[in-house]
Each structure stands twice: as structure tokens, then as C-alpha cells.
Amino acid sequence: MTTTETTPAVAPPVAAPGRRRSTSTARGERPLRLVVVTTIIVAILTLVAWPIVAALLGSLHDWNPLNDTYRWVGLANYRRLFADPVFWTSSVNTVVFMTGAIIGRVVLGMALAYAVYSRLTRTKTLFRTLFYLPTVTPLVAVAYVWRLMYNPQFGAVNSFLGLDVNWLYDSRFALPAVMVMTIWKDFGFAVILYLAGLYALPADVLEAADVDGAGAWARFRQVIWPMLRPTTLFVVVTSIIGYLQAFVQVFVLTAGGPGDATSLISYLIYQQAFENYNFGYASAAAFVLFIGTAVLTMLWYRAQTGPLRGKAH
Numbered sequence: 001m002t003t004t005e006t007t008p009a010v011a012p013p014v015a016a017p018g019r020r021r022s023t024s025t026a027r028g029e030r031p032l033r034l035v036v037v038t039t040i041i042v043a044i045l046t047l048v049a050w051p052i053v054a055a056l057l058g059s060l061h062d063w064n065p066l067n068d069t070y071r072w073v074g075l076a077n078y079r080r081l082f083a084d085p086v087f088w089t090s091s092v093n094t095v096v097f098m099t100g101a102i103i104g105r106v107v108l109g110m111a112l113a114y115a116v117y118s119r120l121t122r123t124k125t126l127f128r129t130l131f132y133l134p135t136v137t138p139l140v141a142v143a144y145v146w147r148l149m150y151n152p153q154f155g156a157v158n159s160f161l162g163l164d165v166n167w168l169y170d171s172r173f174a175l176p177a178v179m180v181m182t183i184w185k186d187f188g189f190a191v192i193l194y195l196a197g198l199y200a201l202p203a204d205v206l207e208a209a210d211v212d213g214a215g216a217w218a219r220f221r222q223v224i225w226p227m228l229r230p231t232t233l234f235v236v237v238t239s240i241i242g243y244l245q246a247f248v249q250v251f252v253l254t255a256g257g258p259g260d261a262t263s264l265i266s267y268l269i270y271q272q273a274f275e276n277y278n279f280g281y282a283s284a285a286a287f288v289l290f291i292g293t294a295v296l297t298m299l300w301y302r303a304q305t306g307p308l309r310g311k312a313h
Contacts, residue, residue, distance in 0.1 A: 062076075109191045114198065205227070236300060244292065
């Protein structure tokens with residue numbers, strides 16, 4: 001008697017449900033990712049890369065859109081720019097304005113943040129709100145209010161200080177007056193950042209400083225301030241980028257005057273482009289400002305992160 005052996009059928013392997021769902025989800029996300037990445041690339045090319053290329057090309061031409069002039073002149077605009085005493089005056093004013101505004105913003109922001117962080121301060125939320133309000137207020141509105149406050153006849157500044165100074169029309173005080181307004185407008189941003197940094201400090205390090213008998217000043221100078229270095233780096237870098245391009249406060253308060261006392265590079269670009277319609281010269285100044293901003297930002301970043309890298313290695 002012959003017995004027929006039957007081989008049992010083997011069921012095909014079934015993929016794990018989780019893996020199948022993740023694969024299908026990944027396939028469904030690919031078109032969305034492609035759209036998002038493409039949109040970002042197009043936005044960067046349109047809003048960042050193309051203006052830089054247009055400014056570079058425009059700086060090499062005699063460019064006046066009113067009479068439809070776009071004639072190649074090579075580096076003539078740059079030679080004229082570097083020989084222009086107004087450009088060098090504006091450059092010095094820009095560096096002085098940037099330096100003073102950054103120092104004021106960092107010092108005032110850190111001091112007020114540390115005061116709010118202190119255990120002696122109550123109603124911390126109220127102070128955070130009050131300090132941040134100027135930051136979210138439109139710059140044009142703030143500039144017009146400060147213009148009234150600086151008025152030599154009925155302004156609040158002279159009334160409060162008991163002085164008789166024409167702040168915006170005296171070459172000795174015009175640029176410092178613009179700097180004070182800018183610091184008041186922007187210090188709240190630094191306060192919020194420094195508060196975030198203070199609340200993120202490791203408690204064990206601060207407790208160790210207290211155990212070692214460090215006083216309040218030694219605790220701040222040797223422990224807190226070095227640990228807030230990344231926050232300071234961010235505040236200073238963003239301030240460099242912003243203050244090198246400052247324009248609205250000068251336009252509203254002084255219009256670059258008296259004389260060239262408050263003329264910044266950004267205001268010089270505005271005058272050449274939209275008052276004199278010399279877009280080639282303005283493009284050369286804008287490209288020089290772009291290079292200067294990049295160089296200063298890189299130098300400050302390397303100066304602040306270089307020692308940290310050395311210690312890490």
C-alpha cells in the first residue's frame with residue numbers, strides 16, 4: 001500500500017503592521033516634503049540670493065530707472081564711493097551708533113533681567129510685560145513719540161532733566177539721542193533672552209558658588225556671566241545685523257542731520273537711490289554694507305566661540 005505524503009502549504013510572510021504603516025506614511029510624506037523644500041529654496045533664491053546678485057550687478061552699472069539708463073561702468077561706483085567723504089562719515093557714524101546701541105542694549109538688558117530674576121523682585125510677570133512692550137511697538141510710532149519728547153520747547157526730556165538742549169538739531173547730541181531711543185526700543189528683547197538664560201542655569205552650580213562663600217558680585221562675575229555667554233553672543237550678533245541696517249529712527253528723527261551728523265550708511269543708500277535716483281552708486285554702498293555686516297558678524301562669532309572650542313579640545 002502506497003502512502004502519499006502531502007507537504008503542508010507555507011503561508012507567505014506577513015509584514016509587521018507597524019512597518020507597513022510607517023512605509024506608507026513615509027511614501028505619503030514625500031510629496032509634502034518635496035513641496036516644502038522646494039518652496040523654501042525658491043523663497044531663499046527670490047528673497048535673498050537674487051537681491052544680492054541684483055545689487056552686485058547694479059553696482060557695476062550706471063543705473064537710473066527714471067531715464068532707463070543701465071550702462072556698464074565696472075568698478076567706477078566703488079571708486080567714487082571710497083573717495084566720497086560722506087560715505088566715510090556715514091561709516092564712522094554707523095560704527096559709533098552700532099557700538100553704543102549694542103553696549104546699552106546688553107548692559108541694560110542684563111541688569112534688568114538680573115533684577116527681575118532676583119528673589120527680591122515680586123510681580124515678575126508684570127515687569128517682563130512692561131519691559132517687552134517697547135519691543136512689540138512699531139518703530140515708526142516709537143520714533144515719532146520720541147521726536148515729540150526731544151522737542152526743545154515742550155519736550156518731556158528737557159522738562160524732566162531741566163535742560164534747554166535742541167537734541168535733534170545739535171550735532172553734538174543728535175546721534176546720542178537716536179542711540180538712546182534705539183536702546184529704549186530694543187532692550188526688552190535682551191531682557192527676555194537673558195531671563196531665559198538665567199532660568200536655564202544649573203541650580204547645582206549656583207548652590208556650589210553659595211557654599212564656597214561667593215558674594216553677589218563674585219557669583220555674577222565668575223559664575224553667571226560666563227554661563228550666559230551664548231545668550232550674549234546671540235544678542236550681539238542679531239544687534240550687529242540689525243543696527244548696521246538701522247534706518248527708520250534716523251529717517252523720522254533727524255533725516256540724517258544736522259549736516260551729516262546722523263547719516264548712517266543705510267540712510268546714504270536711501271538718499272542715493274530714492275532721492276538722487278543713482279541706483280548704481282546706492283547698490284555699491286549696499287553691497288559694501290552687506291560685506292561689512294558679514295565680516296563683523298563672523299569676527300565677533302569667532303572671537304566668542306574660539307576660546308570655547310579650544311577648551312573643548
